[in-house]
Amino acid sequence: MATVRLTYFDGRGRAEGVRLLLAACLFQFTETLLQERQEYEKLLEDGKLMFHQVPLLEIDGLELVQTPAIVRYVARKGGLYGHSNEEKSKWDYAMTAPAGVEKNDFDSEYRRLSEELHQLRLEDKKAELRREIDRLKVKLTCEQDDHVNREVNQSEGQRRQDSGANGSGQQLGNMATVRLTYFDGRGLAEGVRLLLAACGIEFTETLLQERQEYEKLLEDGKLIFHQVPLLEIDGLELVQTPAIVRYVARKGGLDGHSNEEKSKIDMFYEGTRDFYSYFLKIGFLDPKEVLATAKAKALPRYLPIFDQVLKKNGTGFLVGDSMSLADIGLIEVLLSVTEYFGEETLSDYPSLKAFKSMMVSQERIAAFLKGPQKKRGNTDAYVATCRTVLKLDI
Ligand SMILES: N[C@@H](CCC(=O)N[C@@H](CS)C(=O)NCC(=O)O)C(=O)O
Structure with missing residues (x-):
């Protein structure tokens, strides 16, 4: 393959994980280690740093920035991104550095997930494929139903308004309840809400009010990094917003092709x-x-x-x-x-x-x-609830 070039500094920073991943994928690469302001300005002038930031990875004729985008590109190319949507979501949350979680917790969690992935690959592959087929069947049936519903609605000149639903037209599937757990505010969850709605996935919400509710989630092992948002979907308990949105985007076909x-x-x-x-x-x-x-x-x-x-x-x-x-x-x-x-x-x-x-x-x-699921700004009540429930010091 043509030269793969990583541009960063002579230090670990955001690039070290990229180096490790390239090495694990056996992709040889060269490095440009920035020393002078002019070198950075030259990269800007050449339009290589879309968001004015490094690392930059030049690979396959592309100029990739944003570390999360870079590592996903390399992992997909190297076949390290998992197979099913479920496996990919585990990769996504294992790769997201969990703020405030002890390294040992993370290491053991990472080992556990790796082991789980291994098991999934060897033993559960068939069951997983069967589930995927079932999901597709449900999706197909519901899309057909929705198509009929839409025609009925159009002829009646009114939009379907299920209670608790987001009020959008066609739904992706009448799957088991999809539940988003967060607070009664925007924060990290608003983008997830918008995405679910855009994909036509109905969801209900648990809006945390009390510390005990959060502790119960911890006790139940639902928050592996002790953080919300949590999205329960397809029998999975997804955390880490970047993993959640990618799971939903893949499910809804909003994740691109090549x-x-x-x-x-x-x-x-x-x-x-x-x-x-x-x-x-x-x-x-x-x-x-x-x-x-x-x-x-x-x-x-x-x-x-x-x-x-x-x-x-x-x-x-x-x-x-x-x-x-x-x-x-x-x-x-x-x-x-x-x-x-x-x-x-x-x-x-x-x-x-x-x-x-x-x-x-x-x-x-x-x-x-x-609709009612869109949250109206970061109200004082929302901020106070976050502080109490999570014992935040900001
Ligand atoms: N990287 C996580 C960050 C999640 C996060 O920081 N959530 C906050 C609420 S907005 C939380 O649960 N904090 C509790 C804690 O870190 O102990 C994500 O993207 O989901």
Whole structure:
């Protein structure tokens, strides 16, 4: 294969895991170890650092940034990303560095998961395939039912409004209850809610109020890293937001086709997460300061980047010609941008403006935005509940 080049610093940082993974996959690589500001500026000028950040991995003619996107591309290429959606989700959460969890906990959890994966591969493969076939059968039946329902609804001129449902039209499947556990606020869960809605997956919510509810989840072994959100779906208990959204995106067909397309979706999605991280702090820190920082740092960095990507792709979506996880990430953050800074913030970014109006008028998204499951900002009550339940010191 043509030269694989990793650009970072002469240190571990975010690149060491990439080095280890490349080595484990037996992919030879060379390195550019940055020493001077000019070298970094040259990379920016050459348009190699989409989000102005390293590491950068040049591989197969692609210029990959965002470590989570890089490692997933390499793992898929090296056949280390798992087989079924369930296996992939375990890889995803094992790869997500758990903040605040002791290294030993993580190591033993990692060993346990590796062992579990091994067992799955050798012994449970058949059962898993049978389950997958059953799921597909259910999905097919429900899609047929939904198709009929939609026709009935259209002729009646009214939208189906199941109690507890998100109010969107077609549903992905009448599968066993999908349950999202978090707080009565946006935080890390709002993107999951939006994604589930966009995929037409109905879900119910457990909105934590008391410390005991959280402790019960811990006792039941549902929160392996002691954190929410938790998504119970298809008999699985998924934690780690990056793993959750990828599981749902794969299930809903919003994860792209080729390895190249998937890596673009990952890169852009991770860029939206860095962008969104500014808004996550509202309520936990002084909102004025948080918004001032977002305005000074995040808007000028990310708005032009995403506007350009949309313009260059030319389909209205960030990747390919249909909606993906990256678009869900972007619309989530744009909704916050315009909520806090006004619609005029997008005036200089025509592609973003068009993207926003196209996305919010998608049937399922429009229904979610009007519906009861969308959370209205980080209220004082939400922040207070998070602090009490999780014993947070911020
Ligand atoms: N990497 C995790 C972070 C999850 C997280 O930090 N959740 C917070 C609530 S927003 C939590 O449960 N904190 C409790 C703790 O870390 O002890 C993810 O993406 O899901």
